[in-house]
Amino acid sequence: MRSHVIAIAALPLLLLVGVFAAGAPQEAPAAWRRLEGAWVRTDPDGSGSFGGLGSNIVPARLKPGVSMAGAGRGGRAGGGRGARGAPPDAAGAGTPHKEGDPYIAVAQPCFGGAGRSGGALLVNPDSGGVHFAVSKDEVIFAGERGGVRHIYMDGRPHPSSWTPTGAGHSVGRFEGDVLVVETVGFTPGAVPGGGMRSAATQLVERFQVAPDGQTMTVTYTWDDPAIYEQPHTYRYLFDRAPGNPPYALEEWCDASDPIEKQSIVPPKQIIK
Amino acid sequence: MTFVRPLAYLMLAAVGIPAALVRDTQAPAPAPPAAEGISGNWELSFDSRKIPRARLLPTITQAKLTQRANLDAHAIRWCNLMGLPFVMDSGRPIDIREGPTVVMIVAENVPNPRYLYKDRTTHISGDVYDPSTHGDSIAHWERDTLVVDTIGFHPTHGITAIPGGGYRTDKSHLVERYRLMDNGNMLSVTFTWTDKTVFATPQTYEFRYYRLPATYEVRAGILCDPYNQSRADFLGDPLEPRPSAKPVR
Numbered sequence: 001m002r003s004h005v006i007a008i009a010a011l012p013l014l015l016l017v018g019v020f021a022a023g024a025p026q027e028a029p030a031a032w033r034r035l036e037g038a039w040v041r042t043d044p045d046g047s048g049s050f051g052g053l054g055s056n057i058v059p060a061r062l063k064p065g066v067s068m069a070g071a072g073r074g075g076r077a078g079g080g081r082g083a084r085g086a087p088p089d090a091a092g093a094g095t096p097h098k099e100g101d102p103y104i105a106v107a108q109p110c111f112g113g114a115g116r117s118g119g120a121l122l123v124n125p126d127s128g129g130v131h132f133a134v135s136k137d138e139v140i141f142a143g144e145r146g147g148v149r150h151i152y153m154d155g156r157p158h159p160s161s162w163t164p165t166g167a168g169h170s171v172g173r174f175e176g177d178v179l180v181v182e183t184v185g186f187t188p189g190a191v192p193g194g195g196m197r198s199a200a201t202q203l204v205e206r207f208q209v210a211p212d213g214q215t216m217t218v219t220y221t222w223d224d225p226a227i228y229e230q231p232h233t234y235r236y237l238f239d240r241a242p243g244n245p246p247y248a249l250e251e252w253c254d255a256s257d258p259i260e261k262q263s264i265v266p267p268k269q270i271i272k
Numbered sequence: 273m274t275f276v277r278p279l280a281y282l283m284l285a286a287v288g289i290p291a292a293l294v295r296d297t298q299a300p301a302p303a304p305p306a307a308e309g310i311s312g313n314w315e316l317s318f319d320s321r322k323i324p325r326a327r328l329l330p331t332i333t334q335a336k337l338t339q340r341a342n343l344d345a346h347a348i349r350w351c352n353l354m355g356l357p358f359v360m361d362s363g364r365p366i367d368i369r370e371g372p373t374v375v376m377i378v379a380e381n382v383p384n385p386r387y388l389y390k391d392r393t394t395h396i397s398g399d400v401y402d403p404s405t406h407g408d409s410i411a412h413w414e415r416d417t418l419v420v421d422t423i424g425f426h427p428t429h430g431i432t433a434i435p436g437g438g439y440r441t442d443k444s445h446l447v448e449r450y451r452l453m454d455n456g457n458m459l460s461v462t463f464t465w466t467d468k469t470v471f472a473t474p475q476t477y478e479f480r481y482y483r484l485p486a487t488y489e490v491r492a493g494i495l496c497d498p499y500n501q502s503r504a505d506f507l508g509d510p511l512e513p514r515p516s517a518k519p520v521r
């Protein structure tokens with residue numbers, strides 16, 4: 001009889017446990033938490049400039065007859081919101097620098113054109129901060145210098161009909177703690193390390209965060225039998241963005257402001 | 273043997289009754305509640321906005337409103353970042369994704385997303401935060417409602433017009449309440465703007481977004497080209513042209 005009483009007394013408790021277990025929100029996987037948040041690309045080899053970073057990439061092995069003609073320049077070519085890569089109109093390449101003039105001047109600041117708009121900048125991140133939000137069906141990958149990539153995690157295939165874009169169409173999955181992203185459907189263009197891409201080119205990115213959550217290695221592999229002798233692979237390194245706490249900065253660029261057309265103006269040199 | 277019957281009761285309680293209850297709560301649902309929560313693609317329709325007229329301070333003259341309208345037109349003409357509140361009604365769907373620590377909101381035709389931080393309860397100090405068009409947003413769940421608190425707006429950057437009248441300033445404070453309706457197929461967002469330099473009473477309005485199918489593919493944004501002369505002629509710019517470029521030393 002006593003044991004019956006105990007059992008009946010335990011009923012409400014068990015009931016509560018059962019109901020809460022059924023309705024409790026599931027804790028997000030640790031890999032999501034590690035990837036989510038703010039990152040900045042680093043320069044582990046002390047290259048000193050974005051161009052220097054690119055020069056460390058092992059050159060792509062292109063098929064005979066494949067040329068870069070018409071593909072545009074790699075890296076930062078083409079501008080982008082704030083990328084300021086439009087043709088120079090005052091201090092272009094090869095023009096001797098005149099004291100008092102800005103080092104870099106651009107004709108069309110704050111405008112990237114189709115080649116760098118959308119999330120295209122995030123296929124080849126520059127020094128601006130990048131951010132992830134990781135949800136069950138989609139990862140959003142966004143850059144402070146503009147653009148967003150949508151990485152579908154719900155198992156959908158690439159669409160059969162797709163108008164190529166600078167960021168392409170991305171689907172992803174977690175392999176253990178590594179986010180693996182497959183992208184196709186690019187507009188033709190350049191790839192770091194002297195590579196090229198077309199609508200048929202496939203990019204596989206592997207985003208791997210260190211167990212301490214403070215560093216991330218992204219391995220890029222471009223593959224296209226029509227372009228490459230062998231898959232073109234290189235990697236970028238990222239650190240957690242600084243700040244306590246880190247947060248996304250907003251890069252303001254007003255195309256109507258003449259100051260946006262220039263970069264640093266060197267001060268008058270006192271000692272020649 | 274004495275323990276057999278009590279044990280049987282316990283097993284029944286542990287397995288049967290909660291399961292029956294859960295089944296009970298789900299029984300009448302024609303479609304399962306949206307397991308993805310507020311994550312998804314959402315769009316406004318013609319019947320999605322309930323916007324009362326704002327009660328502005330007497331100091332908000334027509335001249336000030338015109339000046340603000342001109343700034344907004346200038347921002348559109350030059351493809352500036354638009355910011356809040358425009359991004360929540362930009363003419364294209366918004367993609368909301370809730371991660372463990374942050375919620376991102378991306379409008380298809382706006383280049384910069386909103387970040388709603390769930391991993392902190394205080395705003396970034398004004399000593400270090402550069403005012404922005406989206407401001408600094410922190411978020412937390414109150415039962416079934418995501419409450420988002422935003423300050424740190426730039427006084428003039430972006431489109432500052434607030435639905436119903438008035439505009440945002442660096443003194444503005446926005447509280448949003450996100451709540452699913454209609455079995456997860458609709459998202460109600462209530463916006464409340466307070467600003468002692470603009471509004472006599474808080475300006476509150478509500479948008480109700482329709483959920484797009486889970487298979488929806490986000491479209492590429494429409495390229496905004498400030499150097500397109502035809503577009504520039506079409507829009508015009510009510511502000512005086514800026515002074516010609518001179519290197520700044």
